[in-house]
Amino acid sequence: MVDPSTAPFVEVIGHLALAFGIGALVGLEREQSESGGTFAGSRTFPLIALYGALVAGFFPEFFPLALAVLAVPLTVAYAGKVYYERDIGLTTLVAALLVAVLGAITMHSSRGATVAIVVGGGVTILLSVKDPIHEFADRIEEGERRASAKFILVVLVVLPALPDRSVEALYGLNPRFVWLMVVFVTGLGFVAYVLGRILGLERGIAVTGIVGGFVSSTATTVSMAEKTVQNETLYHVCAFAVVTASIVMFPRALIEIAVVNPELVPSVVLPLGAMTVVGAVAAGLLYWRTTAEETVEPDELDNPFRLRPALLFGIIFAVVLLVSEYANQWLGASGVYATAFFSGLADVDAMTITLSQLAAEGEVTSSVATTGIVIAAIANTAVKAGLAWALGSKRLGKLVTIVLAAVVLSGVVSLGVV
Structure with missing residues (x-):
């Protein structure tokens, strides 16, 4: 675990920057997707990743509670999206919660940071190939x-x-x-x-x-x-x-x-x-x-x-x-x-x-x-x-x-x- 109280300042900032980058990567993809950032986009996702990283780094014992607290505004925003856009897709909501977890994982260790990079890249690819995946499913x-x-x-x-x-x-x-x-x-x-x-x-x-x-x-x-x-x-x-x-x-x-x-x-x-x-x-x-x-x-x-x-x-x-x-x-x-x-x-x-x-x-x-x-x-x-x-x-x-x-x-x- 990267302990902010004992780890070098540069190392802590590096892990936070990594969390920000993963959030930005997913956020940019969501911004360019059909949702157009109405639910969460290129600014919200990096903030969610930093939220997860900071809580996991400085208050690890409260991370489950912090994740539950984050779910409240996300649920409200999702309900508004369903009401105004008639879109009940859960993809962006789940991606937002996952980004918070990935942000937390970056603060776990060097291996955790590597895992977060790999998973974050995989999530971005999965989100970006929506149409081919649906076409493939329809052909099965x-x-x-x-x-x-x-x-x-x-x-x-x-x-x-x-x-x-x-x-x-x-x-x-x-x-x-x-x-x-x-x-x-x-x-x-x-x-x-x-x-x-x-x-x-x-x-x-x-x-x-x-x-x-x-x-x-x-x-x-x-x-x-x-x-x-x-x-x-x-x-x-x-x-x-x-x-x-x-x-x-x-x-x-x-x-x-x-x-x-x-x-x-x-x-x-x-x-x-x-x-x-x-x-x-x-x-x-x-x-x-x-x-x-x-x-x-x-x-x-x-x-x-x-x-x-x-x-x-x-x-x-x-x-x-x-x-x-x-x-x-x-x-x-x-x-x-x-x-x-x-x-x-x-x-x-x-x-x-x-x-x-x-x-x-x-x-x-x-x-x-x-x-x-x-x-x-x-x-x-x-x-x-x-x-x-x-x-x-x-x-x-x-x-x-x-x-x-x-x-x-x-x-x-x-x-x-x-």
């Missing part, structure tokens, strides 16, 4: 809403109930960790899905490839391959989408590694980064070769918040985790690499998280984990080329294979450097 069908609600409910109910320890009956697996990774991987796909729905996939084939890579690169590859069978002249633009979806897998893997085992990131960043760069350059050349007439209508992506695929991934992940651990004990690194290859044919996420976790526990070395992750990524990349050959036109298969072969080669070469 009833079935998607029910599926998402069921998934979230299961997550909230199941996750806290699972034991956070190794269970002998499950061969030493930690049920909560397995389910947490299911939620994490599904959440990555859902974020991309929401982004795609907000932006609209029709805005460009690049968006289709990137979003498709996070949601399901395999589904994107199959879709694009089928389109070249219907119209072979689209093989350039479809190849671009397939390559883009395929290379998104590499930064996605880096995100997963950074969450599960940040210390492994320096080892994998070179091979996965090289594969990403080579793939991005190739995708750029493919896009440059397309013409304005070469456009495709992307298929609708499925909502990743569905229970059955999530449970399937959980089973795959648990099996891969067990097999990898025993393969390492019985066969050493060669067993891990074989498991990585066969697992990568179906799913890269399971192997990426598995090896990251095993490296964090000291079961395998960073070198073995890095090589295994790259092998899994290479195997999955080969599957994309195979799908392009099997389901698409010969031109698509040939073009995708050449590009992805260059991507794979860059990964192999960079492994030698590591």
